[in-house]
Amino acid sequence: xxxxxxxxxxxxxxxxxxxAELSVIIKEMLVIEQANQDHPIPLLNVGAVELAKVIEYxxxxxxxxxxxxxxxxxxxxxxxxxxxxxKQFTIVNKEMMFELILAANSMQVKPLLHLGCxxxxxxxxxxxxxxxxxxxxxxxxxTPEEQDKIEWEKQWTKL
Amino acid sequence: MLDIPELNKxxxxxxxxxxxxxxxxxxxxxxxxxxxxxxxDINFKWDRExxxxxxxxxxxxxxxxxxxxxxxxxxxQGEEHSSMDQHTQxxxxxxxxxxxxxxxxxxxxPTPEHLLLCFNPQRVSTRSLRSSTRQVIxxxxxxxxxxxxxxxxxxxxxMLPLSTIEEHIxxxxxxxxxxxxxxxxxxxxxTTHPHNRSELWRLQYMLxxxxxxxxxxxxxxxxxxxxxxxxxxxxQQQEEHKVWPKxxxxxxxxxxxxxxxxxxxPWLWKRCGHVEGLEVGEIGGLVQSLADGMLDHMxxxxxxxxxxxxxxxxxxxxxxxxxxxxxxxxxxx
Numbered sequence: 001x002x003x004x005x006x007x008x009x010x011x012x013x014x015x016x017x018x019x020a021e022l023s024v025i026i027k028e029m030l031v032i033e034q035a036n037q038d039h040p041i042p043l044l045n046v047g048a049v050e051l052a053k054v055i056e057y058x059x060x061x062x063x064x065x066x067x068x069x070x071x072x073x074x075x076x077x078x079x080x081x082x083x084x085x086x087k088q089f090t091i092v093n094k095e096m097m098f099e100l101i102l103a104a105n106s107m108q109v110k111p112l113l114h115l116g117c118x119x120x121x122x123x124x125x126x127x128x129x130x131x132x133x134x135x136x137x138x139x140x141x142x143t144p145e146e147q148d149k150i151e152w153e154k155q156w157t158k159l
Numbered sequence: 160m161l162d163i164p165e166l167n168k169x170x171x172x173x174x175x176x177x178x179x180x181x182x183x184x185x186x187x188x189x190x191x192x193x194x195x196x197x198x199x200d201i202n203f204k205w206d207r208e209x210x211x212x213x214x215x216x217x218x219x220x221x222x223x224x225x226x227x228x229x230x231x232x233x234x235x236q237g238e239e240h241s242s243m244d245q246h247t248q249x250x251x252x253x254x255x256x257x258x259x260x261x262x263x264x265x266x267x268x269p270t271p272e273h274l275l276l277c278f279n280p281q282r283v284s285t286r287s288l289r290s291s292t293r294q295v296i297x298x299x300x301x302x303x304x305x306x307x308x309x310x311x312x313x314x315x316x317x318m319l320p321l322s323t324i325e326e327h328i329x330x331x332x333x334x335x336x337x338x339x340x341x342x343x344x345x346x347x348x349x350t351t352h353p354h355n356r357s358e359l360w361r362l363q364y365m366l367x368x369x370x371x372x373x374x375x376x377x378x379x380x381x382x383x384x385x386x387x388x389x390x391x392x393x394x395q396q397q398e399e400h401k402v403w404p405k406x407x408x409x410x411x412x413x414x415x416x417x418x419x420x421x422x423x424x425p426w427l428w429k430r431c432g433h434v435e436g437l438e439v440g441e442i443g444g445l446v447q448s449l450a451d452g453m454l455d456h457m458x459x460x461x462x463x464x465x466x467x468x469x470x471x472x473x474x475x476x477x478x479x480x481x482x483x484x485x486x487x488x489x490x491x492x
Contacts, residue, residue: 105166114169121173129184141186150184153257156219157176157197 003030004040005055011048012040015055022058024108043107050103053096057112060085064111082115090119094135164192171196198264203277216277220303223278226258227298227306262310270319271304271336278303301331308339316343322350323362333365341368350378359423366430367401374408381416381423402432410438414445421448428452436462439483450483 001017003026020041021027029041043051082090090097101116103109124132133140142150171179171193179197183190201219203212233256268274278300298306308314319340323333341347347369353359359381369375409431416423424445434457442449453460465480 101166102163105163113166117166117169118173121170121178124182125174125178127178127181129181132182132185132189138186138189142184142190147184150190153222153261154180154183154197156215156222157180158215158218 005051006040006042007046007048007051008044009048011051013051013055015058016062019055019058019062022061022109022111023054024110026107045106046103047099049096050099053092053100054103054107054109054112057089057115058109060089061111082118086115090115094120094123167192168196194261195264198261200267201265202267202269203273220278222257223303223307224298226256226310227303229256230306258307258310262307263312265311265314267317268307268311268314271332271340274304274307275300275332301335305335305339308335314343316340316345318346318348319344320348320350324350324352337365337368341365342370344369344372346374346376347372348376348378352380352382355383363423363426366427369403371405372403373405374410375403375406376410376412378413379415379423380413381418381421384417384419401430403430404433406431406433408436408438409434410440411442411445411449412438412440414440414442416445421445424448425452428456431457433459435459436464438464439466446483453483 003017003020005013104113179193183193
């Protein structure tokens with residue numbers, strides 16, 4: 001069975017139902033609107049570029065076992081598994097990846113959401129605050145005293 | 160960082176304390192996003208290198224110590240001119256003490272025993288303090304532990320092994336554990352040997368403090384024989400009939416009672432109204448009491464393990480097994 005999805009900028013995508021159902025939101029909508037599937041499902045927060053990418057991801061992972069519990073993703077218990085395809089998939093610029101995270105969040109595609117968050121975490125890992133500021137073009141709004149105090153408060157986390 | 164808290168949570172879960180610290184120093188917004196995750200779990204195991212651990216523990220002690228001294232100082236000043244203070248202390252949250260700000264985020268802490276070790280007075284510590292709070296008498300480790308607990312209203316204790324027969328548990332330490340830790344314990348492994356009636360009372364008091372207990376493992380040896388039971392006591396016991404609301408598993412690993420009245424056990428069974436799983440190891444002389452207790456006070460019991468608990472095999476006589484099972488009303492699995 002096929003399902004049609006419409007991006008925020010009006011582009012229509014047709015995918016297999018089981019692929020679309022990796023999105024919790026779509027899955028729930030399909031249950032509610034069982035009888036009425038003639039018109040495409042509108043995704044108001046997701047642009048065509050991101051939606052194409054999300055669908056690409058879902059196509060590849062259509063047969064994965066579903067993980068419902070968010071706690072299972074907690075990396076301290078179990079690291080998120082990434083296969084070669086996923087690694088290839090995440091080679092995009094960071095703006096695109098953040099858009100993808102937002103899309104995965106609004107569509108509730110949990111595995112992609114966690115993959116994206118891992119990617120985001122990997123970006124800032126082992127970076128200094130200055131490097132992070134440069135990368136994301138944000139300003140330091142701490143006074144020297146505040147920086148001092150933070151330094152003091154965080155001393156117990158130093159490696 | 161993204162503006163959606165759930166996403167920040169997912170990202171922060173992937174980062175270790177060091178990375179989180181770096182993120183916290185980026186700017187105020189990042190600081191606010193990262194802080195709850197940085198202070199969520201306090202333990203000193205995330206790095207295997209021993210020197211690092213020692214350094215982290217010392218640093219954590221300094222943070223708590225300074226916080227303690229600062230609060231003492233503020234209290235003294237507050238008594239001198241309380242109205243002035245409200246104007247002079249800035250509105251910025253950065254002027255609050257460390258634990259006032261971050262304590263509410265703390266969800267897990269090391270065991271009381273580890274905290275006490277971590278907070279033991281050290282020779283050089285006050286010299287490295289920031290403020291004018293040097294030259295004061297250093298608080299004891301226990302005072303620091305209490306100070307920390309007082310500022311962590313939401314910490315949880317998933318599992319606590321507690322033995323009151325060890326020498327280093329003083330009465331003050333026990334009081335602190337009773338006050339702050341026991342009400343938050345989910346799983347308690349308790350080893351205790353009451354030698355007289357008042358020690359038994361203490362044990363009952365301790366168990367009463369465990370209001371969120373889910374699993375209770377007991378090694379209890381009541382080793383006094385004299386019978387001091389009086390009528391008053393029985394009346395009191397009938398008056399208060401508390402049931403642990405969350406207790407699901409009761410495990411009697413090694414329990415003995417040499418006293419004649421054996422008042423403790425009926426008291427215990429009465430609190431087990433929600434128990435579903437029961438494990439019995441060695442319970443010399445308590446078989447009949449337990450059988451009665453199961454019948455009268457444990458209506459939800461559905462799973463019983465007799466004799467073998469984990470890797471240890473306890474001896475239960477056939478007669479004891481027969482007594483426990485024959486008095487029960489249901490078909491046991």
